[in-house]
Amino acid sequence: MESLGVVGALVSSPWIYALVAVSVLLDIFLPVLPSGVLVITAATAAAAGSGAAAAGRVPQDVPDILVLTLCAATASVLGDLAVYRLAWRGGARLDRAIARSRRLTTAQERLGGALARGGGALVVLARFAPAGRSVVSLVAGAAHRRIREFLPWSALAGLAWAAYSVALGYFGGQWLGASWLTTGVSLAALFGAGAGAAYLMRRQPRTAEAS
Numbered sequence: 638m639e640s641l642g643v644v645g646a647l648v649s650s651p652w653i654y655a656l657v658a659v660s661v662l663l664d665i666f667l668p669v670l671p672s673g674v675l676v677i678t679a680a681t682a683a684a685a686g687s688g689a690a691a692a693g694r695v696p697q698d699v700p701d702i703l704v705l706t707l708c709a710a711t712a713s714v715l716g717d718l719a720v721y722r723l724a725w726r727g728g729a730r731l732d733r734a735i736a737r738s739r740r741l742t743t744a745q746e747r748l749g750g751a752l753a754r755g756g757g758a759l760v761v762l763a764r765f766a767p768a769g770r771s772v773v774s775l776v777a778g779a780a781h782r783r784i785r786e787f788l789p790w791s792a793l794a795g796l797a798w799a800a801y802s803v804a805l806g807y808f809g810g811q812w813l814g815a816s817w818l819t820t821g822v823s824l825a826a827l828f829g830a831g832a833g834a835a836y837l838m839r840r841q842p843r844t845a846e847a848s
Contacts, residue, residue, distance in 0.1 A: 661712035677806035684810025713795030724778025757790030764794035765834035
């Protein structure tokens, strides 16, 4: 735990849940927020605590990985819904802004088709891709997609992202120890998943055209 320095002191406090929730909730508006870093670091601290308990030492207060996962997943869904509702009420000005953006127009067409077919895997992929969560929630709301089409996939995406991030930190901490190296390796795996998701999203139009 000492190797985590100041962050270690923070993750040993119950306030870590609130910090993770706020960071995940707001990073849909500000993708530069280090929500993934916080989740992984907290999970790494949880692994350190479980290791201390197994060795017969009394661990410091550390995050519970189940609560951490549910906290991050819930905040992710709430952030998605906030942007979805804002875009729903955006009106003609937002429609014109989307029409001027090739990226947003393409995303709107692809997302609309995916949700209409009942296949919202695009929403799950977008949760891992850089800024993908923001784009998907925005275009879903602007296109007035029904909430029952969007919400289940948003919940699945948030849970998948949270579980993956927590697993990276927790198992990385158990295998490599609670250190900045563990956090760095886990973040590299998280960013690798994001790059892979972005690649799959770019390939989807070609697959649809081929079919």
